[in-house]
Amino acid sequence: MSTHTSPDRTTARPGTDELLRVTGLEKHFPITRGAFIRRTVGAVRAVDGVDLTVATGETLGLVGESGCGKSTTGRLISRLLRPTGGSIVFDGRDITDLSVRRMRPLRREIQMIFQDPYSSLNPRHTVGTIVGAPLRVQDIPTPHGVKRAVQELLELVGLSPEHYNRYPHEFSGGQRQRIGIARALALRPKLIVADEPVSALDVSIQAQVVNLLDDLQRELGLTYVFIAHDLSVVKHICDRVAVMYLGKVVEVAPRDALYATPLHPYTLALLSAVPVPDPDRRDRAQRERILLTGDVPSPVDPPSGCRFRTRCWKARERCERETPALRELAGGHLVACHFPVEDAERTPRGRIAAHLAAADVAPATTTPA
């Protein structure tokens, strides 16, 4: 998939201007019972203390398996959801508790690209209406009319301006996603939260859309929070990567550092699960693949201490007692683990040992609610 990677990307962290700072972000969805008188009987702790920073112009990847809270984090950052705790500071302004009305002008600066190109476009509207909607809602002056502005946006994302009067169902998945990107760009945002923008697309189309996002970032100076579960896509586009597990960030690192020297056992397992497209190496990769036992524990009742301990082959008594804090072990490389992965474990021999150890971890004692 790596068709082109600009060399300046490898050094990571372009610029140091902080655009977004998320501290201790929490979103607990209440579980209620009763028809008229609702009482709260518990909470799904979808996001439970996430710390992140995003610098202007960079792409931060947010990875993790399904249900780990990465999409919720994205929706909190773009304030489609209201956080139940923590703070979000965007461009120097605290947007954590802004009301819908106060948030409205800020919508111009944070936009989202959605996962499902089929449900993110209203089937009853033409492409022109869909892409022009942000301009109308936000009363953006368009010197040559909304139609011209929309047609320029369509060209910008590689669609023909003649598609203006067409309906979404007349387009393929990749083209629909381009329409979604054009809509997100209409307001010239500073930050774009892309929620798995390519995971619903064919692999051949994924590369096109990822490259489009890459080109747009360079031309328009965009900052991305790129949510994904496909590690090869993340490796291609992201400058830094944050790994999430069960509502918490377990590791943040510049891309190359994360892929070369993962420090969290979960990251090591995740990376070992990336499919190897080379048949000669496949058998070896399979022997070194760390297969975690059991399921992700329920976010209603997460394990005490380190949340990964129930599936971790390195877990000890301390992991149950103490919640590991996110600490910096190398330049820009943060990990939340009491017993980070050591160099020996990243050798083939060490990986095979981890593979065997992980398979022996007893299934979690905490039963999902």
Add this chain to the structure above:
Amino acid sequence: MTVGPVTPSTETPSADEPAAVEGRSLGRIAWARLRRDRVALDGGITVLLLILVAALAPLINRVFGHPVNEYHQDRIDPNLGGIPPVGTWGGISSEFLLGVQPVTGRDLFSQILYGAQTSLLIAFAATVLAVVIGIVVGVSAGFFGGWLDSLFSRFMDLILAFPLILFAIALISVLPPTRAFRTAVMIVVIGGFSWPYIGRIVRGQTLSLREREFVESARSIGAGNVRIIVKELLPNLAAPILVYATLIIPTNILFEAALSFLGVGVPPPTPSWGRLLSDAVQYYEYDPTYMVVPGMAIFVTVLAFNLFGDGLRDALDPKANR
């Protein structure tokens, strides 16, 4: 900022037509589908004819009929107690196209004609009322959820469980029997009891639409609730609303006929199919045609609306029932 097209999409749109064409909207696709459905189309044409007939009743009556309340005693056979009309089939002739009423000798054709006016007016007005209430309640329940949804949903259940006919008889019979007032009361009663059918459908659809990403996307560009409901949800609700409105019209026609049959419909001498039918009960031994004619009118109307409504549903939502 000069930005050209970057990484152009290699997929060409499914277009074989030249550029700058209008896109095919879902409505136009549905229309193309409906046009191929013969049965639905026939139903639709019949519905259109009926509406036309009701609207132009005075004009048509002047050409083919007689004044509504003109008595033609000469058409009643005096040898048979002055009850059945002269001739066979209820006195159908070139002058009286559908025969005459027993005893009075009024022209049945003009009664049916004006009866269509009464039936369709009440049924349509009641349906409009039902659709308006149904949309307001259904959208608020589905969109805002929570206690409002619980309240509205239970209220809809309550109305659907109500002994409607008994209530209507009791209510209407105690109210003054002037024509305009009765008509208004019937519209309110019929509409006021049929809206939960629309309301439930709209609520369900709103619940599922609300979770679609295009609603989130509208929120992310700063659209408020009103804009989301009007611009994003309602266009998607139009199809099911149209279909179910078409399907409750015949139910409302039947309900109007039933009320008239029970003697609590529009007061005489305003013609009504239901009252013709109830009148015919007295004379069916002498003049069965008198019963068949209004019965057929109701039957054809209800069937036409139902066939059209079913076809409309298939055309607008090809995934259902196939």
